Amino acid sequence: MTILANAREQLEYWTNTxxxxxxxxxxxxxxxxxxxxxxxxxxKIGVEICPLAIDTGVMAIIRGTKPGQxxxxxxxxxxxxxxxxxxxxxxxxxxxxxVMHACGHDGHTTVLLGAAKQIFETRDQFSGIVKLLxxxxxxxxxxxxxxxxxxxxxxxxxxxxxxxHGGTETPIGKIGVWSGPFMASxxxxxxxxxxxxxxxxxxxxxxxxxxxAAHAVVALQTIAAREIDAIDxxxxxxxxxxxxxxxxxxxxxxxxxxxxxxHDSKTRESxxxxxxxxxxxxxxxxxxxxxxxxxxxxxxxxxxxxxxxTLTTAxxxxxxxxxxxxxxxxxxxxEDFAFFLEMVPGAIFRLGVGNAPGQVLHNxxxxxxxxxxxxxxxxxxxxxxxxxx
Numbered sequence: 009m010t011i012l013a014n015a016r017e018q019l020e021y022w023t024n025t026x027x028x029x030x031x032x033x034x035x036x037x038x039x040x041x042x043x044x045x046x047x048x049x050x051x052k053i054g055v056e057i058c059p060l061a062i063d064t065g066v067m068a069i070i071r072g073t074k075p076g077q078x079x080x081x082x083x084x085x086x087x088x089x090x091x092x093x094x095x096x097x098x099x100x101x102x103x104x105x106x107v108m109h110a111c112g113h114d115g116h117t118t119v120l121l122g123a124a125k126q127i128f129e130t131r132d133q134f135s136g137i138v139k140l141l142x143x144x145x146x147x148x149x150x151x152x153x154x155x156x157x158x159x160x161x162x163x164x165x166x167x168x169x170x171x172x173h174g175g176t177e178t179p180i181g182k183i184g185v186w187s188g189p190f191m192a193s194x195x196x197x198x199x200x201x202x203x204x205x206x207x208x209x210x211x212x213x214x215x216x217x218x219x220x221a222a223h224a225v226v227a228l229q230t231i232a233a234r235e236i237d238a239i240d241x242x243x244x245x246x247x248x249x250x251x252x253x254x255x256x257x258x259x260x261x262x263x264x265x266x267x268x269x270x271h272d273s274k275t276r277e278s279x280x281x282x283x284x285x286x287x288x289x290x291x292x293x294x295x296x297x298x299x300x301x302x303x304x305x306x307x308x309x310x311x312x313x314x315x316x317x318t319l320t321t322a323x324x325x326x327x328x329x330x331x332x333x334x335x336x337x338x339x340x341x342x343e344d345f346a347f348f349l350e351m352v353p354g355a356i357f358r359l360g361v362g363n364a365p366g367q368v369l370h371n372x373x374x375x376x377x378x379x380x381x382x383x384x385x386x387x388x389x390x391x392x393x394x395x396x397x
Contacts, residue, residue: 011326011389014126015382022122022385023378025049027100029114030376033089033107036145037154039064042087046117046142053125055140061158065151066142070128078136078396082166082352083388084345085120086113086146095372111369112174112361115376115384117142119172119359122385127392136396139166149194149306152347161351168315168353170391171345172384175358176367177335180380183323183387184335184358187316191309191356192241192269193276194342195302199224199287203296205260214258218251220294221262224287225249228266231282241271243340244279269340271308307346311355319355319391326390327383333360341369359384 009017025045034042043064050057050068058067065087072078094101094108102108109115124140141160145151178184201224203215225246236242244266251262270276280302291298323332335358345356361380366373 011126012382012386015122015385015389018122018125019378019382022118022381025121026114026118026376026378026381029117030109031100031103033102033104033109033114035091035107036088036148036151037064039087039144042117043142046087046121049121050124053128055124055128060160062144062154065144065155066140067155067160068124068140070124070131070138070140072134072136072396073132074135074397076135078134079168080137080139080164080166081392081395082139082141082161082169083120083123083392084141084143084169084171084348085116086143086151087117088113088145088147088151090147090370092370092372096366096375098375108372109376110371110374111147112374112376113146115174115359115361115381116172118381119384119388122381123388123392126385126389130393134393134396137164138392138396146344149344152344156347156351161348166352168312168395169348170315170319170354170388171343171348171356172359172388173343173356174361174369174376174380176361176363176369178333178358178360180360180362180377181383182331182333182360183327183383184333184360185316185320186335186338187311187313189271189308190311190338191343191346192243192271192340193308193346194305195268195276195279196265196305197268197280197283197303198263198265198301199283199298200261200263201287201291201296201298202261206258208256208258211258215295216258217262217296218259220291220296221249221251221264223290223294225264227286227290228283231279231286235282236275240275241338241340242275243267243269269342271338273308306342306344307350309343309346309356310349312353315353315355318394319357319387322390322394323387326386331383357387359387
């Protein structure tokens with residue numbers, strides 16, 4: 009039986025597993041039940057579960073029994089949910105108020121569990137080691153670093169790593185691949201503008217930080233429009249604006265926060281100075297002051313070309329060439345998988361989840377399509393067997 013046929017034969021079981029995960033979502037670093045379920049499934053299979061010095065997440069190892077010295081690789085899936093109230097109305101919808109799997113991590117987790125079963129059952133076909141990393145808190149952008157700090161890339165150290173993420177740009181039944189810079193870095197800025205509050209009837213006696221902040225929100229868009237090369241991939245989004253306590257009081261301060269996404273490292277490094285200069289000019293002109301806090305969050309995801317080539321070859325042999333798509337463009341979304349890639353060569357691929365209505369990530373109507381599971385399982389399994397022979 010082929011890898012794909014085997015995965016399809018087990019679809020009902022993994023569908024039930026995925027729906028159980030979907031019904032009981034947990035946000036980052038609180039994935040206690042999710043961690044317990046993953047461990048139960050791995051124990052059923054017979055996979056070796058390794059001690060991990062963090063409260064949630066799982067590391068497990070499958071050792072090939074074929075004579076020889078194969079490679080050590082890692083396969084990673086994220087396991088956390090989002091603070092979103094589900095609106096799907098599904099019989100297996102989230103039972104937790106305000107929490108749901110709106111990014112498909114229930115599907116990612118299930119794919120890696122399914123791959124673990126197939127890899128374990130074919131361990132006589134390879135001589136290397138496969139490390140399974142079920143990572144918490146991807147949405148909080150700190151889960152990968154917590155796993156790395158806990159030693160998941162040590163003893164033994166993987167020579168490469170493969171990640172998975174559902175892609176709404178890719179049809180169900182297919183995977184999407186991209187070589188080189190693929191996903192953007194993600195940074196956060198907060199600007200506090202301070203003026204002098206007072207009575208709204210006498211604005212000439214006040215120093216209005218709300219007005220300065222409003223001008224700053226508009227002006228910040230000129231960084232992308234007038235300061236960054238149009239060929240570069242760059243996004244600056246102001247996402248929060250807080251000011252005022254009453255309709256007739258000029259506030260004493262205003263706060264705006266936002267997100268910056270880049271693909272180019274030099275552009276990324278230049279952004280804090282650009283924001284500081286631009287906002288500083290506006291606030292000074294309007295008799296206010298400002299303070300910028302800029303947090304460099306996660307780096308960009310850069311897929312190793314050699315790993316992508318091996319993945320592509322293994323996937324073509326397993327799911328068919330017509331089901332392996334070269335993506336049209338890189339993405340401006342971010343992934344803390346990038347921290348793994350700073351340590352180990354690797355790549356992340358997109359598992360097609362389709363673009364039907366509601367199939368938008370981080371959306372209260374999103375539901376990972378179960379029919380995509382076999383393709384993900386087969387792809388990760390084939391990649392592992394190819395590398396660990």
